[in-house]
Amino acid sequence: MYNFLTELTGNEIIAAFISAMLPVVFIVPFVIFGVLAERKVSAHIQDRLGPMRVGYHGVLQTVADFFKLIQKEDIIAEGADRKFFNLAPYLVFVGSYAVYAALPFTSTYIGSETDIGLFYIIAVSGFAVAGILMGGWASNNKYSLYGALRSAAQIVSYEIPTALVILSMVMLTGTLSLATMSEMQTAYFWNWNIFGGAEWAFTKLLLIPFMFIAFIILYISTLAEVNRLPFDMPEAESELVAGYSTEYSGMKFAMFFLAEYGNMFAVSALVSVIFFGGYQSPFGYLGNSLGLQWLIPYEQLFWFALKGILFVLVQMWLRWTLPRVRVDQLMTICWKYLIPYSFANLIIIGLITLL
Amino acid sequence: MALRTEELILNVGPQHPSTHGVLRLEVELEGELVVKVKPHIGYLHRCFEKHAEAMTYPQVIPYTDRMDYLASMYNNFGYVIAVEKLMGIEVPERVEYIRVIMGELQRIASHMVALGTYGLDLGAFTPFLYLFRDREKILTMFEMTCGARLLYNYMWVGGLSHDLHPDFVRLAREFIQYFRPNIVELNNLLTYNKIFIERTAHIGILPADTAINYGITGPMLRASGVNWDLRKNDTYSIYNRFDFDIPVGQGHMGTVGDCWDRYYVRVLEMEQSMRILEQALDQLPEGDINSALPKRIKPPVGTVYQRVENPKGELGYFIISDGSLNPFRVKVRGPSFVNLSVINELSRGHLIADLIAILGSIDIVLGEIDR
Numbered sequence: 001m002y003n004f005l006t007e008l009t010g011n012e013i014i015a016a017f018i019s020a021m022l023p024v025v026f027i028v029p030f031v032i033f034g035v036l037a038e039r040k041v042s043a044h045i046q047d048r049l050g051p052m053r054v055g056y057h058g059v060l061q062t063v064a065d066f067f068k069l070i071q072k073e074d075i076i077a078e079g080a081d082r083k084f085f086n087l088a089p090y091l092v093f094v095g096s097y098a099v100y101a102a103l104p105f106t107s108t109y110i111g112s113e114t115d116i117g118l119f120y121i122i123a124v125s126g127f128a129v130a131g132i133l134m135g136g137w138a139s140n141n142k143y144s145l146y147g148a149l150r151s152a153a154q155i156v157s158y159e160i161p162t163a164l165v166i167l168s169m170v171m172l173t174g175t176l177s178l179a180t181m182s183e184m185q186t187a188y189f190w191n192w193n194i195f196g197g198a199e200w201a202f203t204k205l206l207l208i209p210f211m212f213i214a215f216i217i218l219y220i221s222t223l224a225e226v227n228r229l230p231f232d233m234p235e236a237e238s239e240l241v242a243g244y245s246t247e248y249s250g251m252k253f254a255m256f257f258l259a260e261y262g263n264m265f266a267v268s269a270l271v272s273v274i275f276f277g278g279y280q281s282p283f284g285y286l287g288n289s290l291g292l293q294w295l296i297p298y299e300q301l302f303w304f305a306l307k308g309i310l311f312v313l314v315q316m317w318l319r320w321t322l323p324r325v326r327v328d329q330l331m332t333i334c335w336k337y338l339i340p341y342s343f344a345n346l347i348i349i350g351l352i353t354l355l
Numbered sequence: 356m357a358l359r360t361e362e363l364i365l366n367v368g369p370q371h372p373s374t375h376g377v378l379r380l381e382v383e384l385e386g387e388l389v390v391k392v393k394p395h396i397g398y399l400h401r402c403f404e405k406h407a408e409a410m411t412y413p414q415v416i417p418y419t420d421r422m423d424y425l426a427s428m429y430n431n432f433g434y435v436i437a438v439e440k441l442m443g444i445e446v447p448e449r450v451e452y453i454r455v456i457m458g459e460l461q462r463i464a465s466h467m468v469a470l471g472t473y474g475l476d477l478g479a480f481t482p483f484l485y486l487f488r489d490r491e492k493i494l495t496m497f498e499m500t501c502g503a504r505l506l507y508n509y510m511w512v513g514g515l516s517h518d519l520h521p522d523f524v525r526l527a528r529e530f531i532q533y534f535r536p537n538i539v540e541l542n543n544l545l546t547y548n549k550i551f552i553e554r555t556a557h558i559g560i561l562p563a564d565t566a567i568n569y570g571i572t573g574p575m576l577r578a579s580g581v582n583w584d585l586r587k588n589d590t591y592s593i594y595n596r597f598d599f600d601i602p603v604g605q606g607h608m609g610t611v612g613d614c615w616d617r618y619y620v621r622v623l624e625m626e627q628s629m630r631i632l633e634q635a636l637d638q639l640p641e642g643d644i645n646s647a648l649p650k651r652i653k654p655p656v657g658t659v660y661q662r663v664e665n666p667k668g669e670l671g672y673f674i675i676s677d678g679s680l681n682p683f684r685v686k687v688r689g690p691s692f693v694n695l696s697v698i699n700e701l702s703r704g705h706l707i708a709d710l711i712a713i714l715g716s717i718d719i720v721l722g723e724i725d726r
Contacts, residue, residue, distance in 0.1 A: 324477060325550055
């Protein structure tokens with residue numbers, strides 16, 4: 001994409017700029033859709049209607065909320081550390097936005113065709129911790145501080161099982177590049193990693209149960225990394241009011257919000273790339289059978305978005321069904337269960353790939 | 356050189372999502388561990404008891420509505436039978452039955468709020484709305500009977516403000532039919548949820564002796580394994596005519612008297628209330644509800660103490676009459692107020708998240724604590 005744009009515009013800087021801005025074109029509509037979907041999904045789970053006033057069945061509610069939020073006074077608490085307080089929401093957003101650079105939306109569009117996409121994603125998702133910690137500390141509010149410290153402990157802990165599962169997948173596929181990983185799971189859904197990858201051998205059957213375990217571990221830990229219920233310790237509104245975002249208002253609060261929804265999709269897309277073929281269609285492309293090659297990237301974008309949104313919907317479903325775990329139980333789940341299991345899984349998958 | 360450390364003082368409330376009103380908890384924390392909890396009350400004080408001295412006896416009834424505003428019917432109930440006892444009024448059968456029906460519906464409604472907000476405190480949003488949806492049906496029945504949904508002023512000394520709506524009995528029966536499966540749904544969704552059990556079992560254990568020492572009553576006391584319910588132990592009105600059980604905490608999921616028990620006792624009590632309701636609806640006699648209404652409420656000189664089993668616990672009215680139209684003194688023993696006093700004992704050494712779970716399991720209503 002970047003090369004194409006360079007040729008088109010003849011200027012590397014403009015090409016890089018356009019290339020970097022493209023995910024915004026995706027994220028902002030997604031957030032608008034995602035917030036509305038969350039409200040509608042929760043409403044229908046809870047036997048009520050949700051927003052109904054703005055537009056048909058409230059479809060424009062998020063837009064109205066957005067305009068409300070930008071009109072809000074930007075309040076900075078008196079004792080707050082202004083510099084860090086102002087910086088924090090943007091840092092959190094950067095963390096969630098930077099992930100999109102390495103996500104292959106289609107086989108032709110990927111923000112940065114780096115060979116170490118997975119490694120990069122694990123690295124930049126740490127930005128969010130810094131931002132949350134910064135916001136919590138700078139707010140000079142005890143609830144914020146508690147939320148920030150919890151969040152730091154939680155995200156750092158849950159990165160370990162995430163990394164272990166990703167490592168086992170790297171061992172299996174032999175690549176750190178998300179584009180290559182998606183490429184490998186081509187053609188039909190039984191070639192997806194969750195069904196043991198594209199290689200036809202007896203090890204494929206052996207791998208399937210361990211792939212499912214790996215998927216579940218990865219899904220749980222990404223759920224914790226994006227601070228969604230049942231792991232929304234940092235926000236835990238019944239205990240900590242709103243956690244690290246307690247003192248934020250207006251657009252700064254909206255940035256946290258944007259980052260949360262951006263993150264939700266990013267991790268869902270990551271899970272779908274690693275296990276469910278990313279942009280690959282589960283049963284061949286319409287473009288191939290019709291002989292319309294130009295159609296394929298659009299189909300790929302459709303499948304990529306669909307898989308991501310499906311996992312986001314599962315996240316919402318869980319959120320509106322389960323109670324919240326306690327902070328020590330959260331750590332127990334991570335250190336006593338997820339890490340040993342993912343470690344054992346890593347070794348077993350390693351042995352199987354050796355066969 | 357050792358670093359100097361000190362406890363963190365955190366003010367939970369008066370504006371906090373989980374204090375169920377305007378309660379302020381001054382919490383001493385060591386990291387996330389609770390060292391000491393000091394409740395500060397009085398943000399909702401409206402001088403009910405002092406006001407009552409300047410009012411005539413019937414004028415006090417709307418004030419009782421505003422104490423435990425989630426169980427207004429039952430507050431009326433306690434007050435009117437206290438005054439009737441003082442005056443020696445016998446009310447007609449039909450009035451007694453209607454009062455019991457209203458009281459038990461109110462108990463179910465109050466427990467619905469308690470259970471729903473308890474789920475909310477633990478992060479489960481959905482059961483809360485399910486229960487409020489069902490509570491709506493009870494409020495509709497109240498509304499069609501007396502026109503109000505929250506503060507009824509329904510029970511009068513010697514009678515009632517209105518007779519039942521002709522549709523009431525049918526609706527009440529339909530409600531029972533409708534609500535029984537919903538309790539099963541609630542149990543599947545929340546009560547037996549693994550995370551919910553992890554959060555509540557073995558948390559905030561209240562042993563029976565401590566409970567008695569603090570004067571704890573109601574579902575909280577019964578959850579600690581003490582079989583004490585004024586409807587049976589110090590019966591009033593016509594409760595001795597009905598066949599129902601007193602659920603007590605048995606420590607199914609953890610220890611007797613933990614948060615899960617306190618939660619579950621309320622679930623079971625809703626079932627028992629529906630049993631009473633069914634019987635009362637079957638036996639409901641015809642008759643005039645106003646035949647015993649006194650022309651003038653002027654009790655003789657004397658004192659009376661009447662206690663009833665409010666959804667939250669023992670609600671007592673102590674009334675001194677000097678023979679005039681106004682009570683000389685009305686003193687209320689509020690269950691939430693007494694039950695809240697044990698919070699420091701319960702939450703010491705627990706995590707801050709558990710403090711919220713414990714506070715929710717006490718089921719306080721600030722309107723009655725502050726009066």
